[in-house]
Amino acid sequence: MELEGNVLGIRQASRLHLVGARIVDPATQLDTVADLMIENGVIRRIGSTEGGPGEERINLAGKLITPGWFDLHVHFREPGKEVAETIASGSLAALNGGFTGVAVMPNTNPPLDHAGIVSWVKNQATPFPIDLQVIAAVSKGRQGKELVEMAELCEHGVQAFSDDGSPVASSWLLRHALEYANMLGAVICEHAEDRDLAANGVIHEGAVATKLGLPGIPSVAETLGVLRALLLAEYTGARIHLCHVSTAGAIEWVRWAKNRGIRVTAEVTPHHLLLTDEACATFDTSTKTNPPLREETDRQACLEALADGTMDVIATDHAPHPFEDKASEFEQAPFGIIGLETALGLCLTHLCPRYLSLQKLLEKVVAMPRQVLGLPPVRIAEGEKANLTMIDPDAKWTVAPEKFLSMSRNTPFAGWELKGRAIGTISHDRYWIRDS
Ligand SMILES: [Zn+2]
Numbered sequence: 001m002e003l004e005g006n007v008l009g010i011r012q013a014s015r016l017h018l019v020g021a022r023i024v025d026p027a028t029q030l031d032t033v034a035d036l037m038i039e040n041g042v043i044r045r046i047g048s049t050e051g052g053p054g055e056e057r058i059n060l061a062g063k064l065i066t067p068g069w070f071d072l073h074v075h076f077r078e079p080g081k082e083v084a085e086t087i088a089s090g091s092l093a094a095l096n097g098g099f100t101g102v103a104v105m106p107n108t109n110p111p112l113d114h115a116g117i118v119s120w121v122k123n124q125a126t127p128f129p130i131d132l133q134v135i136a137a138v139s140k141g142r143q144g145k146e147l148v149e150m151a152e153l154c155e156h157g158v159q160a161f162s163d164d165g166s167p168v169a170s171s172w173l174l175r176h177a178l179e180y181a182n183m184l185g186a187v188i189c190e191h192a193e194d195r196d197l198a199a200n201g202v203i204h205e206g207a208v209a210t211k212l213g214l215p216g217i218p219s220v221a222e223t224l225g226v227l228r229a230l231l232l233a234e235y236t237g238a239r240i241h242l243c244h245v246s247t248a249g250a251i252e253w254v255r256w257a258k259n260r261g262i263r264v265t266a267e268v269t270p271h272h273l274l275l276t277d278e279a280c281a282t283f284d285t286s287t288k289t290n291p292p293l294r295e296e297t298d299r300q301a302c303l304e305a306l307a308d309g310t311m312d313v314i315a316t317d318h319a320p321h322p323f324e325d326k327a328s329e330f331e332q333a334p335f336g337i338i339g340l341e342t343a344l345g346l347c348l349t350h351l352c353p354r355y356l357s358l359q360k361l362l363e364k365v366v367a368m369p370r371q372v373l374g375l376p377p378v379r380i381a382e383g384e385k386a387n388l389t390m391i392d393p394d395a396k397w398t399v400a401p402e403k404f405l406s407m408s409r410n411t412p413f414a415g416w417e418l419k420g421r422a423i424g425t426i427s428h429d430r431y432w433i434r435d436s
Pocket residue numbers: 164165166191243244290291
C-alpha cells in the first residue's frame with residue numbers, strides 16, 4: 001500500500017540532527033535542553049553534537065521532544081466501514097496528533113477475533129511509522145457466547161482482549177476470559193456497563209436529559225459494570241483494565257480496588273475530563289458518546305482521579321463516524337467522538353500543568369498505555385531506538401476538523417483555541433515534521 005500522497009511528508013534520514021529542543025523523559029529522569037543525534041533510527045548521542053555531512057538538521061529551539069505518545073483505545077473502522085476510517089487514515093491521524101503507537105479495538109465488521117484477521121490488520125499498518133497493536137475480541141464474533149482462541153492470538157502478538165463497544169456479555173464469560181488471560185499474561189480491557197440499566201439511553205441520565213426529553217443512561221450502569229469487573233478480577237487474581245471510566249461512583253470503586261490490591265488499571269478520555277452533558281444541549285450529535293458526557297461532579301472526580309493516580313492512562317476512544325451517520329436525530333445517531341488529532345493539544349492546554357505536571361502527563365500517554373499492554377518501555381537514551389514526539393508547546397491553533405487526516409469529523413472540540421501542538425514524530429526509522 002502506498003502512503004496515499006504522503007500528506008505528512010514522512011521520510012527517512014540516515015543521520016538526523018535535532019538541535020536545541022527541551023528533551024523530557026520521566027523514565028530516564030531527563031529534562032534538559034540538548035541536541036539529539038539519530039543514526040539509522042537509533043539515538044546515538046544526547047548533548048551538544050557536531051553537525052556532519054549528509055545529515056538532516058532540524059532546529060527545534062523552543063520546542064519539546066518527548067518519548068512517542070501511545071493511544072490505548074482507538075477504533076479504526078477497517079474492515080467493514082472504510083467510509084469512516086481506514087487503517088491508513090487512522091494511522092495518519094494518529095501521527096498527525098503526535099502518537100507513534102495505537103491499540104485498535106476489535107469491533108470492526110467482521111470483528112478482530114482470530115489470528116488471520118489480526119495479522120491482516122497489522123499488515124495494513126506496515127507502510128506507516130507507527131506501532132499498531134491489536135486488542136482482539138474476547139468472544140467469537142463479539143457474540144458474548146464463546147471465547148476466542150486466546151492462546152493462538154497471543155502467539156500472534158495479541159496482549160489484550162476486549163468486547164469494547166459492549167461489556168463482556170456475561171459474568172460467566174468474563175470470569176473465564178480473565179482466567180485464560182491470566183495464564184497467558186494478557187489483560188482484559190472492559191467496557192464496563194450494565195446493559196439492562198443503560199437500556200435505550202442516549203445521554204447521561206440527569207437534568208439535561210430531562211430537559212431535552214431524551215432517554216438517559218444512569219451513572220449506576222457504569223458503577224455496576226466496574227464493580228463486576230473488579231470483583232471478578234479479584235476472584236480470579238487476573239489483571240483488568242477499565243476502558244473510559246466516566247463517573248464519580250465508578251472512580252470510588254477503582255480507588256477502593258487499588259487499595260485492596262486488585263490488579264486494575266483504568267483510563268479516562270479527554271472528553272470526559274473537559275466536557276459535561278451541558279454540551280449536548282444543542283442536540284449536537286458529535287457530543288453523543290458512550291459512556292455519555294456526565295455531570296460536573298463526575299468531571300471533577302475524573303480530574304481528581306487523574307491527578308491522584310487513580311486513573312492510569314489518558315486514551316481517546318477515537319470513534320469515527322461518517323457525516324451522513326451523525327447527521328441524524330440525536331436519538332438515532334451512533335455513539336462516538338474522534339480524538340487522535342485533538343488529544344495532545346487539549347492535554348497541554350487544559351490539563352497540564354493545572355492538574356498534572358508534564359512528567360505525570362507523559363506517564364499517562366507514554367509509559368502506562370504500553371505497560372498495560374505489556375510492551376517494552378520507550379525511552380530517550382543513547383543506544384535506544386528513536387521513538388519520539390516533537391511538540392511546539394507555544395503553538396496556538398484552532399481545531400478545524402476539515403483539516404484532520406482522519407476521514408471523520410465528529411468532534412465536539414471544533415473551533416476550540418488550543419496552545420500546544422504535535423509538530424512531528426520519529427519512529428521506525430522514519431520521521432515527519434510540520435512545515436511552520
Ligand atoms: Zn467502549
